Amino acid sequence: MRALRSALVLCCVCELSACGSTGDHGSGPSGADGRLRPAVDYNFCPIFDYYLLVPRDIEPGVAAEAAVWVSDRDDEPANLSYAWRATSGIFSEPWLRKTTYSCAAPGEQTLTVDVRDPRGCKNSLPLGVNCVAP
16 A cells, blocks of 8 residues: 555656656655655646737837746746847847847747746746738
8 A cells, every 4th residue: 555655646646747848847855775655745837827928020120029028837937047048139128028129130940938836946938920021
């Protein structure tokens, strides 16, 4: 019965961490024999729930609104940190979950937002925008 209880706990921890978004979903302890142990201090990574990027086609110098909504099972949203980056162009406030983006050159650009929890678990979301010539 004890082995069955341990297997059920391990099953649930692994199942909860398999969330469907990209990135590392967390880490749990393992023993010297290589077998996973039920996680007592498991760190769930941030998960992207929604995003907003409008408009998707913009002229160089014109701003687009970019925002993400993120959840983390074991951290408050206020404790998460954000970092936006792009293949070209600039963000007004790249450290916030909501910012504006202006492209610098025509063509397809990739905007990426990284979100990190206080224990260092990071998840990233790439978004595409088309910078069109005026």
